[in-house]
Amino acid sequence: MFTENKYTAEPFRDIYPSRDGSPARLLERIDPVLYAGDDETAPIAATLVKQYREQGFVILENIFSDREIALFSAELERLRRTEATDTTDEIIREPGHGDIRSIFKVHESNLLFNKLASDNRLAGLAQYLLADEIYVHQSRVNYKPGFRGKEFYWHSDFETWHIEDGMPRMRALSVSITLTENHPYNGPLLLIPGSHQYYAVCEGETPKDHYRSSLKQQQYGVPSDALLQQMAQRGGIVSATGKAGSVIVFDCNTMHGSGSNITPFPRSNVFMVYNALSNRVVEPCHGLTPRPEYLCSRQQIKAITPQTVDYGNS
Amino acid sequence: MFTENKYTAEPFRDIYPSRDGSPARLLERIDPVLYAGDDETAPIAATLVKQYREQGFVILENIFSDREIALFSAELERLRRTEATDTTDEIIREPGHGDIRSIFKVHESNLLFNKLASDNRLAGLAQYLLADEIYVHQSRVNYKPGFRGKEFYWHSDFETWHIEDGMPRMRALSVSITLTENHPYNGPLLLIPGSHQYYAVCEGETPKDHYRSSLKQQQYGVPSDALLQQMAQRGGIVSATGKAGSVIVFDCNTMHGSGSNITPFPRSNVFMVYNALSNRVVEPCHGLTPRPEYLCSRQQIKAITPQTVDYGNS
Numbered sequence: 001m002f003t004e005n006k007y008t009a010e011p012f013r014d015i016y017p018s019r020d021g022s023p024a025r026l027l028e029r030i031d032p033v034l035y036a037g038d039d040e041t042a043p044i045a046a047t048l049v050k051q052y053r054e055q056g057f058v059i060l061e062n063i064f065s066d067r068e069i070a071l072f073s074a075e076l077e078r079l080r081r082t083e084a085t086d087t088t089d090e091i092i093r094e095p096g097h098g099d100i101r102s103i104f105k106v107h108e109s110n111l112l113f114n115k116l117a118s119d120n121r122l123a124g125l126a127q128y129l130l131a132d133e134i135y136v137h138q139s140r141v142n143y144k145p146g147f148r149g150k151e152f153y154w155h156s157d158f159e160t161w162h163i164e165d166g167m168p169r170m171r172a173l174s175v176s177i178t179l180t181e182n183h184p185y186n187g188p189l190l191l192i193p194g195s196h197q198y199y200a201v202c203e204g205e206t207p208k209d210h211y212r213s214s215l216k217q218q219q220y221g222v223p224s225d226a227l228l229q230q231m232a233q234r235g236g237i238v239s240a241t242g243k244a245g246s247v248i249v250f251d252c253n254t255m256h257g258s259g260s261n262i263t264p265f266p267r268s269n270v271f272m273v274y275n276a277l278s279n280r281v282v283e284p285c286h287g288l289t290p291r292p293e294y295l296c297s298r299q300q301i302k303a304i305t306p307q308t309v310d311y312g313n314s
Numbered sequence: 315m316f317t318e319n320k321y322t323a324e325p326f327r328d329i330y331p332s333r334d335g336s337p338a339r340l341l342e343r344i345d346p347v348l349y350a351g352d353d354e355t356a357p358i359a360a361t362l363v364k365q366y367r368e369q370g371f372v373i374l375e376n377i378f379s380d381r382e383i384a385l386f387s388a389e390l391e392r393l394r395r396t397e398a399t400d401t402t403d404e405i406i407r408e409p410g411h412g413d414i415r416s417i418f419k420v421h422e423s424n425l426l427f428n429k430l431a432s433d434n435r436l437a438g439l440a441q442y443l444l445a446d447e448i449y450v451h452q453s454r455v456n457y458k459p460g461f462r463g464k465e466f467y468w469h470s471d472f473e474t475w476h477i478e479d480g481m482p483r484m485r486a487l488s489v490s491i492t493l494t495e496n497h498p499y500n501g502p503l504l505l506i507p508g509s510h511q512y513y514a515v516c517e518g519e520t521p522k523d524h525y526r527s528s529l530k531q532q533q534y535g536v537p538s539d540a541l542l543q544q545m546a547q548r549g550g551i552v553s554a555t556g557k558a559g560s561v562i563v564f565d566c567n568t569m570h571g572s573g574s575n576i577t578p579f580p581r582s583n584v585f586m587v588y589n590a591l592s593n594r595v596v597e598p599c600h601g602l603t604p605r606p607e608y609l610c611s612r613q614q615i616k617a618i619t620p621q622t623v624d625y626g627n628s
Contacts, residue, residue: 147539151465151574184498185553187573225461229578237577239499259501260465260574263551264543 018202024224026198031170035131056196057250064245073179075112076141090294105294107139115309122175123306126274133303137275143268149261158252165296166282172252172275179268182241187261194235195255200227332516338538340512345484349445370510371564378559387493389426390455404608419608421453429623436489437620440588447617451589457582463575472566479610480596486566486589493582496555501575508549509569514541
């Protein structure tokens with residue numbers, strides 16, 4: 001099931017350096033965005049594939065039915081209720097008031113979301129775009145509460161996964177299945193089109209166990225004002241708005257973040273990160289201790305076989 | 315120039331109580347929204363007047379020319395630069411990093427904004443809607459920086475002005491002249507249509523010198539989650555987006571706030587609050603010490619004569 005990681009021996013840290021004392025700057029991406037060669041096998045329209053390649057993300061509407069979304073939402077609510085007082089590391093709370101913000105590793109711990117991880121509409125698409133066998137690098141359900149939902153500052157996931165997890169190259173992507181309507185005003189995902197073509201070298205170093213605080217508030221691996229300005233002036237900013245049941249697919253290096261949510265309307269989603277099996281993580285950079293398994297599949301990597309899932313039996 | 319305040323003797327505190335230990339609830343507004351009786355003299359289209367009356371706000375586009383906006387913006391920038399190290403109370407800074415967020419009382423301290431306060435497009439409209447002589451209750455320039463612009467939580471201005479300043483009744487309005495483009499994603503003003511018809515009684519009491527912290531982060535005079543939910547589900551939420559040069563006119567009791575701004579695009583505006591001269595402030599509620607003059611004109615009330623202003627001579 002496991003394939004050889006062909007990048008392990010390469011000096012990938014010289015290709016995408018960060019937090020190593022060198023100044024903030026943009027490096028050009030050297031990896032492909034679209035690994036697939038043959039568009040005839042694409043599971044989505046060619047124009048959508050093109051959008052993904054050029055912008056670094058694509059929003060697919062009406063992928064999941066109302067019934068499926070209701071099922072996922074009910075499961076998320078059930079998890080929030082039953083784990084409300086749970087203190088395991090997989091559960092991340094809002095700073096200040098302690099409401100649950102995210103629950104990680106749901107593709108392993110939860111039967112429904114385990115099924116979802118192999119759902120052809122997600123896993124099949126990821127396998128196509130990455131043109132490799134795939135596995136789940138990370139999964140989570142996110143709940144951005146109304147009234148006091150905090151912002152999440154700009155970041156490239158890849159920068160973190162590369163430095164803190166040792167993900168060699170840009171051959172991973174995230175899918176976010178929206179369980180609530182994303183309005184422009186309730187803190188939707190913001191993305192910078194075209195930012196995936198540049199690697200933003202971040203200043204500063206990484207403190208030990210950074211992940212404990214970074215999941216609540218990012219302090220390291222933060223792109224500089226000047227780099228963000230450069231990228232946003234070139235590509236603009238897009239708010240990923242849309243009805244529940246949409247899927248936002250974005251490249252691992254697309255710069256994204258979200259503002260606060262003061263509205264009464266919460267925002268929730270299920271998140272799956274697919275990585276190419278050939279791109280599985282090696283040692284973290286700078287001698288950092290590997291982050292826990294719930295943030296980064298390292299020991300428990302299982303290749304996924306995309307399939308048609310019937311949630312009727314859940 | 316000064317008229318008698320006909321409300322002084324009335325028990326207005328029983329009409330719009332708040333922060334008095336009683337539970338959070340919505341009271342129906344008993345004051346008119348539109349004091350003007352004769353629509354034929356309206357300085358804006360009747361449909362816009364209707365919007366203002368029904369929603370509690372109206373967005374007027376292209377009110378100021380690019381040249382005027384450039385002039386106001388340059389003045390705001392000049393003020394930010396020259397007052398960057400100033401520590402007078404009129405200057406409010408962002409929590410944490412100290413960037414200037416607002417400068418108050420610019421209608422008194424600054425020649426250009428003094429002219430603007432009497433500009434017919436603002437003052438004439440305010441005089442029409444309030445159907446009285448008017449004065450500036452408060453003025454400020456706001457600068458919501460990019461990257462780290464903080465949110466401002468939901469509030470009705472009237473609740474604060476009533477409790478902390480002793481403004482008797484709902485016969486005041488704000489105008490916000492936008493100096494930058496308001497995108498959906500850079501923390502635009504959010505308003506709840508129809509919320510102006512209800513007075514949200516807030517829980518808690520008011521600590522001494524509350525204004526010092528409330529201008530940075532609201533903690534008292536905050537409507538409850540349940541009341542906000544009720545209002546937002548009834549009226550929805552509108553993001554006041556639009557190009558520089560627009561004017562957002564909103565009733566003193568319209569529930570509003572804004573999310574954070576993580577984008578590189580700052581958001582700035584000039585704010586004028588016009589109050590009816592007959593509605594000038596009396597004693598604050600609950601024996602509170604009056605807030606400073608820069609937040610609430612009390613001693614230095616000057617009726618305004620709306621006029622056509624030529625900024626060419628500035």
